[in-house]
Amino acid sequence: MGYDNEKTDEEIALSVQSGKVELFSILVKRYEEKIQRYARKVLASNDDIQDVVQDIFIKTYVNIQSFDVKRRFSPWIYRIAHNEIVNLFKRNKLRNFLPLLEPDVLFPNSPKGFDEINKGAESQEMKRIIDVGLQDLENKYREPIVLYYIEELSYQEISEILHLPVATVGTRIRRGREMLKNIFKKEGYQYGK
Amino acid sequence: MENNIGETITEKIREGKIKMKSKAYFILRTLLLSASIIILLLFLVYLLSFIIFELRISGIWFLSQFGLSGIRMLLSSLPWLLIIISITMIVLLEFFAEKVEFVYKQPALYSLLGIIAVTITASFFIGTSPLHQTLLQAAEEGRLPLVGAFYQKYGALEFEDFHHGMVSEIQEDGFNMVTPRGERVFISVDQKFKDTLKAGNPILIIGKKQGHRIKASQFLKTNEDNRFFRNIDKRMKNSPMKEK
Numbered sequence: 001m002g003y004d005n006e007k008t009d010e011e012i013a014l015s016v017q018s019g020k021v022e023l024f025s026i027l028v029k030r031y032e033e034k035i036q037r038y039a040r041k042v043l044a045s046n047d048d049i050q051d052v053v054q055d056i057f058i059k060t061y062v063n064i065q066s067f068d069v070k071r072r073f074s075p076w077i078y079r080i081a082h083n084e085i086v087n088l089f090k091r092n093k094l095r096n097f098l099p100l101l102e103p104d105v106l107f108p109n110s111p112k113g114f115d116e117i118n119k120g121a122e123s124q125e126m127k128r129i130i131d132v133g134l135q136d137l138e139n140k141y142r143e144p145i146v147l148y149y150i151e152e153l154s155y156q157e158i159s160e161i162l163h164l165p166v167a168t169v170g171t172r173i174r175r176g177r178e179m180l181k182n183i184f185k186k187e188g189y190q191y192g193k
Numbered sequence: 194m195e196n197n198i199g200e201t202i203t204e205k206i207r208e209g210k211i212k213m214k215s216k217a218y219f220i221l222r223t224l225l226l227s228a229s230i231i232i233l234l235l236f237l238v239y240l241l242s243f244i245i246f247e248l249r250i251s252g253i254w255f256l257s258q259f260g261l262s263g264i265r266m267l268l269s270s271l272p273w274l275l276i277i278i279s280i281t282m283i284v285l286l287e288f289f290a291e292k293v294e295f296v297y298k299q300p301a302l303y304s305l306l307g308i309i310a311v312t313i314t315a316s317f318f319i320g321t322s323p324l325h326q327t328l329l330q331a332a333e334e335g336r337l338p339l340v341g342a343f344y345q346k347y348g349a350l351e352f353e354d355f356h357h358g359m360v361s362e363i364q365e366d367g368f369n370m371v372t373p374r375g376e377r378v379f380i381s382v383d384q385k386f387k388d389t390l391k392a393g394n395p396i397l398i399i400g401k402k403q404g405h406r407i408k409a410s411q412f413l414k415t416n417e418d419n420r421f422f423r424n425i426d427k428r429m430k431n432s433p434m435k436e437k
Contacts, residue, residue, distance in 0.1 A: 021206050025199045028198060028199035029199055050198070054198050054201065057202050058211050062211060063214060065215060065218070066214075163291065163292075165298055165299055168300070
């Protein structure tokens with residue numbers, strides 16, 4: 001197991017696929033905290049988080065043979081987490097059932113959507129803003145914001161997780177960021193201080 | 194909490210309570226998805242080409258050339274049920290296609306327009322080929338199981354106010370026309386027609402039919418491809434003339 005700990009996620013996934021199922025616990029250890037944080041932020045609740053996260057890892061194990069080891073493991077497991085959360089939203093009737101009809105999915109977005117926002121300078125500030133305003137943000141903006149600022153994934157990876165065009169991801173992050181700043185100001189905080 | 198989930202899952206795996214799905218399962222699922230997309234696409238092309246065939250053979254296609262009243266007739270004569278089924282299938286096809294990375298990475302409008310463009314282009318080619326006419330004829334002769342009833346119900350629909358066909362013979366006070374279903378009707382016309390019409394011309398008549406006669410209030414030489422009607426002509430020669 002010691003040597004296995006140094007392997008990449010993709011190498012471990014390949015080993016699990018080949019029958020070394022005990023190595024799956026390494027993947028759980030590596031992603032448990034991230035998936036828990038992601039679920040808590042997106043669901044904006046602490047209820048049932050433990051059960052949701054457990055279900056996500058069970059689905060990951062059950063479906064691991066569908067993982068293409070030539071690709072990155074991280075977007076793949078977040079995709080499973082996203083689907084699980086969407087199912088939870090559907091059960092609670094909290095999400096739009098026809099995402100294809102969202103104008104930013106149907107129509108082309110401004111080319112600006114492709115340019116990743118430079119997080120460097122404002123990263124800490126955004127995390128503070130997110131803590132204050134995330135639960136007041138619409139679901140469709142909340143998820144890309146969490147994946148970008150908290151989970152630090154790229155637009156490309158978020159596009160693979162949410163099955164959205166890259167420019168739509170960019171547009172939602174920009175709009176979500178602006179909405180968060182407004183919520184933050186309404187709450188009486190000052191941005192940049 | 195740190196290792197709880199990991200330990201619980203490892204335990205469940207060890208006890209066989211959770212089992213990995215096999216690679217074959219996922220291959221089969223991908224094949225099923227691909228097959229569903231292909232079957233849906235083929236069926237959609239078939240249905241759209243049938244609608245195009247229907248519009249052309251019944252003359253609905255050319256009604257707009259009669260002005261506002263023509264457009265009114267066109268709207269009330271369109272095969273709406275088939276059109277609604279086609280639109281539903283396009284949405285379903287888009288839904289399946291969105292599962293493919295190449296598709297979901299583009300705005301949905303692009304893939305939607307792509308599906309519409311591909312299916313309509315393919316449908317035009319098939320709609321103008323003799324395929325549907327051959328099937329319609331087979332259905333009329335009772336040689337078409339399965340879809341025979343569909344062709345008998347929707348193939349070459351007849352309407353009360355307008356009639357499409359081909360001029361078969363010019364007479365003094367009118368002319369004979371052969372309908373797509375092989376019926377010969379006499380068209381009586383008040384206005385001049387001898388200079389403009391000749392046997393073999395595809396024609397759309399506005400007027401009510403009584404028995405085997407139609408008193409034409411208006412007529413229009415359609416620009417329908419002659420080959421489209423040549424098959425009817427061939428059918429007329431190969432089979433005895435229908436008298437209703």
